[in-house]
Amino acid sequence: MYTNFMNDKKFMEIALKQAKVAFGKGEVPVGAVVVYENKIISMACNGVEERKDATCHAELMAIRRAALFLKRWRLTGCTLYTSLEPCVMCAGAIILSRVDRLVYGAKDLRHGGDGSLISLMREKHPIHKVEITSGVCDEESAKLLREFFYERRKEKDLRRIGDISGGKIDEDCGKDSS
Numbered sequence: 001m002y003t004n005f006m007n008d009k010k011f012m013e014i015a016l017k018q019a020k021v022a023f024g025k026g027e028v029p030v031g032a033v034v035v036y037e038n039k040i041i042s043m044a045c046n047g048v049e050e051r052k053d054a055t056c057h058a059e060l061m062a063i064r065r066a067a068l069f070l071k072r073w074r075l076t077g078c079t080l081y082t083s084l085e086p087c088v089m090c091a092g093a094i095i096l097s098r099v100d101r102l103v104y105g106a107k108d109l110r111h112g113g114d115g116s117l118i119s120l121m122r123e124k125h126p127i128h129k130v131e132i133t134s135g136v137c138d139e140e141s142a143k144l145l146r147e148f149f150y151e152r153r154k155e156k157d158l159r160r161i162g163d164i165s166g167g168k169i170d171e172d173c174g175k176d177s178s
């Protein structure tokens, strides 16, 4: 575990960069990378809003791209890094695509498939067992998500105020007390 730590951090920082790309596009900031033989073979950020598709999570897109790159759907030998605990859908895809190892950052209390909502990947599975490391750069990931939802709440509040005052926004009114 210890020997992987520096590598895990290095690749997670790239997943976090992808999460920041998502943030910039107004997407929930989650990023993922797939590493094979110590090299990045795919990366993706959350694309649900842009593609109008609820399945376009960073992990799923990174898995699809890795399979295209390796020209095989079995991602044996691969490690998936994602800034947020995979949801139940992505956890299922990780098992089905035979990813060897999963490394993730923050916990996703609403949708997490590694125990937060349901524990999918740690159950005894007849075909595949995923090795899991959690909590890598979790604070940075959680901070990014908090900032994103804070901004979004602020925008919503501003829109509401805008509606009431006929589209004119008073800057001081945008302050969020929460």
Ligand code: ZN
Pocket: 057, 059, 086, 087, 088, 089, 090, 091
């Ligand atoms: Zn997901």
